[in-house]
Amino acid sequence: MIRILIADDEPMIRAGVRTILTTDPGIAVVAEAADGREAVELAQRHRPQVAVLDIRMPGTGGIEAAAEIRRTVPGTGVVMLTTFGEDDYILTALSEGATGFLIKSGEPEELIAGVRAVADGAAYLSPKVAARVVAHLAAGGAGARTGRRAAARARVETLTARERDVLGFLGGGLSNGQIARRLLLAEGTVKAHVSSILARLGVDNRAAAAVVAHEAGVVPAPSAGLPYEG
Incomplete structure (x- = not known):
C-alpha cells in the first residue's frame, strides 16, 4: 500500500486529489495538510512514501516544505502540483529535491501515475510540465x-x-x-x-x-x- 500525504491550502483541491488517489486500491491517503509547515510535521509523524504538495501555499510554501521533508524524511518522495505560469517555482522545486511535477488541470490518471512512479523511485514530469520547463530553460x-x-x-x-x-x-x-x-x-x-x-x-x-x-x-x-x- 502506497501511503500518501496531501498538502494544499484549498479544501476543495485536497478533496479532489484524495478522491482521485483513493480510486486506486493500492493507494491510501494517511494525512492532509493546509500549509507547508503542517505538511512537514505530518510527514515526520506518518512517514508517507509520497507527499503531494501544492507548489504555492501561504506561510511555508510547497517548495520550502519539499526541502524540509527531503532533509528530515528522506524516504518520502515529493510530487509538486503546479499551475501554468509557475515555471520559476518549478525550477526551484527541482533544485530542492522534488521528483514529480503535475499540472492541476491534468488528467486524473496522470496524478495516479505520477504518485506511483515517485513511490517506485522514478522521476515524473507530466508532458505539459516537461515542455514548460524545457521552454523556460531555453527562453531568450x-x-x-x-x-x-x-x-x-x-x-x-x-x-x-x-x-x-x-x-x-x-x-x-x-x-x-x-x-x-x-x-x-x-x-x-x-x-x-x-x-x-x-x-x-x-x-x-x-x-x-x-x-x-x-x-x-x-x-x-x-x-x-x-x-x-x-
Whole structure:
C-alpha cells in the first residue's frame, strides 16, 4: 500500500486529489495538510512514501516544505502540483529535491501515475510540465534555445551508449525496475548506471536528469507522459 500525504491550502483541491488517489486500491491517503509547515510535521509523524504538495501555499510554501521533508524524511518522495505560469517555482522545486511535477488541470490518471512512479523511485514530469520547463530553460530567443540544446547534447555525449539508453527511459519517467525490463538488465545494474549518469551530468536528482534528457532529445518517442507498468 502506497501511503500518501496531501498538502494544499484549498479544501476543495485536497478533496479532489484524495478522491482521485483513493480510486486506486493500492493507494491510501494517511494525512492532509493546509500549509507547508503542517505538511512537514505530518510527514515526520506518518512517514508517507509520497507527499503531494501544492507548489504555492501561504506561510511555508510547497517548495520550502519539499526541502524540509527531503532533509528530515528522506524516504518520502515529493510530487509538486503546479499551475501554468509557475515555471520559476518549478525550477526551484527541482533544485530542492522534488521528483514529480503535475499540472492541476491534468488528467486524473496522470496524478495516479505520477504518485506511483515517485513511490517506485522514478522521476515524473507530466508532458505539459516537461515542455514548460524545457521552454523556460531555453527562453531568450532562438540562439539561446539552440545553445542550450547543444549544451545538453554535449553533456549527454559524455555518457556511454548504455547510459544514454537509460537516460532516455529515465526522461520518460520509468523506474529502475521498468528500465531494467526494457533493456533486459539487472535492476542493480540500472541503479549503477543512474548513479553514474547523475554524476556525469552534474545533477542532483532524477528529475533534473530528465530535463536534460528532454533538452537533448533522447527521450524515446512517443513521450506521452511517464508510463507506469503495473
